[in-house]
Structures are given as structure tokens and as C-alpha cells.
Amino acid sequence: MHLPAVQPADLSPLSSFQYLEHLSVSIRLDYSMLAALPNPIKLSRLRSLAVSSDQFSAIGALVAAVEHPIHGELSNVLSLLVARCPALITFSWTSDLCQENEDRFRPGVLAELIAPLLSVRTIRNFSASFKGHVVSYAPSGFRAFAGAWPELETLELRNALHSNKTDVNAYADFESLVSFAHHCPRLRRLYIPKVKFDRPAAAAVVRPSAPHWLRSLVVETVILCEEQLEDEVFEYRLRTLKRLVQEVFPEATIDVRL
Structure with missing residues (x-):
């Protein structure tokens, strides 16, 4: 699934896709808007996640919202990614x-x-x-x-x-x-x-x-x-x-x- 130029409201319904394995998201908004997500996005079957943005903080915010890249920021994002998507x-x-x-x-x-x-x-x-x-x-x-x-x-x-x-x-x-x-x-x-x-x-x-x-x-x-x-x-x-x-x-x- 590919979602271009997402808004927070577009992400919340993803939890209903319990068999979703591949997700691609392009973030074209202020990362602070992602804090408006009401609940974690639970994707227990997720196998691949592609996120594009011009700032690591936006990527990190999205990864943190999902359950299942300078130096320190990238490492933190990847640590979150591994924790949420261990497979x-x-x-x-x-x-x-x-x-x-x-x-x-x-x-x-x-x-x-x-x-x-x-x-x-x-x-x-x-x-x-x-x-x-x-x-x-x-x-x-x-x-x-x-x-x-x-x-x-x-x-x-x-x-x-x-x-x-x-x-x-x-x-x-x-x-x-x-x-x-x-x-x-x-x-x-x-x-x-x-x-x-x-x-x-x-x-x-x-x-x-x-x-x-x-x-x-x-x-x-x-x-x-x-x-x-x-x-x-x-x-x-x-x-x-x-x-x-x-x-x-x-x-x-x-x-x-x-």
C-alpha cells in the first residue's frame, strides 16, 4: 500500500488492515501534526515499511506510531523500526x-x-x-x-x-x-x-x-x-x-x- 502526502487522519484507519504486509508512506507535512494520531497503528503482519520525508523527526514520529535515517537521529529511528518490525x-x-x-x-x-x-x-x-x-x-x-x-x-x-x-x-x-x-x-x-x-x-x-x-x-x-x-x-x-x-x-x- 502506498500513501502519498498523508495527513494524520489518513493513518488511523490502517489498523483495520490486519493482514497488511507492505506499507509505503510519503510525509509532506509538519511532523508535529503526527502527534494528532489518536491511537497507535497496530500492524502485526507488517514486513516492509518505506517512509520518505525531508526530516528524520517526521520519519521517527511515524515509526513510533506504528506497532508491530544524522548519526543519533538515524540510530534512534532504526531502533524504533527494529522494535516495531522485528521480521x-x-x-x-x-x-x-x-x-x-x-x-x-x-x-x-x-x-x-x-x-x-x-x-x-x-x-x-x-x-x-x-x-x-x-x-x-x-x-x-x-x-x-x-x-x-x-x-x-x-x-x-x-x-x-x-x-x-x-x-x-x-x-x-x-x-x-x-x-x-x-x-x-x-x-x-x-x-x-x-x-x-x-x-x-x-x-x-x-x-x-x-x-x-x-x-x-x-x-x-x-x-x-x-x-x-x-x-x-x-x-x-x-x-x-x-x-x-x-x-x-x-x-x-x-x-x-x-
């Missing part, structure tokens, strides 16, 4: 916030920001999309996702930068990819903005014992070395990466870009 299967977070004011927007680490979701073992689909350097990520974060979500089927992380700057600390590594092969047997699509592959010898020893049946792997950017490499070394590392990835995911369509 979530899909989570999608899209932000068009740009880091125009360095003092206001300090990059947060994705795994820390969404930490409450790591306790939800039922998640099958996770996607996050950011415009600028508001959110960073690290190899340890991807390993945490793989270990926390054994039922995962799709993971998409997009970071569309609107400048020539790059976040050198935001990347996955080969071990990150392998962690999904170890822990997420149902994973079918993996989309990662950046993979750093600067230790081919070390990567070769972390391969899983059995191939994984991933169907699609997209890596927007590959970093083979922090310094300029000779052409032969560059080509060798690139071939090595593609070979190792193909060995881990033999059935996948692999799109690795430089």
Missing part, C-alpha cells in the same frame, strides 16, 4: 544530502549508522544510496553485513559523488566479497561502489572451499594500488582480481570497472 525483510535508504558544509556534515560509517539493523536476521534485501561524503564504509562493515544477514539476497550500495573528490577510506576489499560467499548462500545480486585490490597474494588464500551461486556482481571502481603502477603490473593485478572473483562466483555476470 523486516527489505530495507532501503536513499539520501540526497550533500556535504556542502564541512562543519555540519561529518562522514558517518555505514555499519555504525545502521547498527540496529544488524540484529534483524530476516533481512533479504538491503540498499543504500548517497550523493556525497555523508556516509563512509569499510571492509569490516561488509563483513558485518554478511555475518548478520544469512538470508540476504540483494545488497546494493551506491555513492553518486557530485565532485572530483573521493573518499579514500571508503572501499570494500576482496575479503569483503568472500565473506558474502561464506555467510550468505542465497545472495544473488551485489553492487558495491569501490573495491580495493592491492594485495593479490593475500587475497588468493581467502577463497571459500565451494563456489557461490551469485548472479550479478557490479563494482563501480577498482583501486589496484595507491601509487602509479607500470602497465604490466597493472594488467596482472586486474587479471588476477577478475580470475579470483570468477572462481568465487562462477555463475555471476561480473561488471568490474576502473
Whole structure:
């Protein structure tokens, strides 16, 4: 069910939909108006909840009203979401916030920001999309996702930068990819903005014992070395990466870009 531009009076009758599993709400009003809800919205069968708004406080108010994303605010909203919807299967977070004011927007680490979701073992689909350097990520974060979500089927992380700057600390590594092969047997699509592959010898020893049946792997950017490499070394590392990835995911369509 999708509700665009809701008013408080539009939300109260939702409790009568006792079998409602999917709800999408677009909040286009002052969040304080949500306090006018006379009763909690009880949705015991709810499996996915999508809320769009230009302020976390509005999202938090709606989540708090339902029974069944900076840093502290997002964590509080997600904690509420997990408490009310403990069997979530899909989570999608899209932000068009740009880091125009360095003092206001300090990059947060994705795994820390969404930490409450790591306790939800039922998640099958996770996607996050950011415009600028508001959110960073690290190899340890991807390993945490793989270990926390054994039922995962799709993971998409997009970071569309609107400048020539790059976040050198935001990347996955080969071990990150392998962690999904170890822990997420149902994973079918993996989309990662950046993979750093600067230790081919070390990567070769972390391969899983059995191939994984991933169907699609997209890596927007590959970093083979922090310094300029000779052409032969560059080509060798690139071939090595593609070979190792193909060995881990033999059935996948692999799109690795430089």
C-alpha cells in the first residue's frame, strides 16, 4: 500500500488492515501534526515499511506510531523500526544530502549508522544510496553485513559523488566479497561502489572451499594500488582480481570497472 502526502487522519484507519504486509508512506507535512494520531497503528503482519520525508523527526514520529535515517537521529529511528518490525525483510535508504558544509556534515560509517539493523536476521534485501561524503564504509562493515544477514539476497550500495573528490577510506576489499560467499548462500545480486585490490597474494588464500551461486556482481571502481603502477603490473593485478572473483562466483555476470 502506498500513501502519498498523508495527513494524520489518513493513518488511523490502517489498523483495520490486519493482514497488511507492505506499507509505503510519503510525509509532506509538519511532523508535529503526527502527534494528532489518536491511537497507535497496530500492524502485526507488517514486513516492509518505506517512509520518505525531508526530516528524520517526521520519519521517527511515524515509526513510533506504528506497532508491530544524522548519526543519533538515524540510530534512534532504526531502533524504533527494529522494535516495531522485528521480521523486516527489505530495507532501503536513499539520501540526497550533500556535504556542502564541512562543519555540519561529518562522514558517518555505514555499519555504525545502521547498527540496529544488524540484529534483524530476516533481512533479504538491503540498499543504500548517497550523493556525497555523508556516509563512509569499510571492509569490516561488509563483513558485518554478511555475518548478520544469512538470508540476504540483494545488497546494493551506491555513492553518486557530485565532485572530483573521493573518499579514500571508503572501499570494500576482496575479503569483503568472500565473506558474502561464506555467510550468505542465497545472495544473488551485489553492487558495491569501490573495491580495493592491492594485495593479490593475500587475497588468493581467502577463497571459500565451494563456489557461490551469485548472479550479478557490479563494482563501480577498482583501486589496484595507491601509487602509479607500470602497465604490466597493472594488467596482472586486474587479471588476477577478475580470475579470483570468477572462481568465487562462477555463475555471476561480473561488471568490474576502473
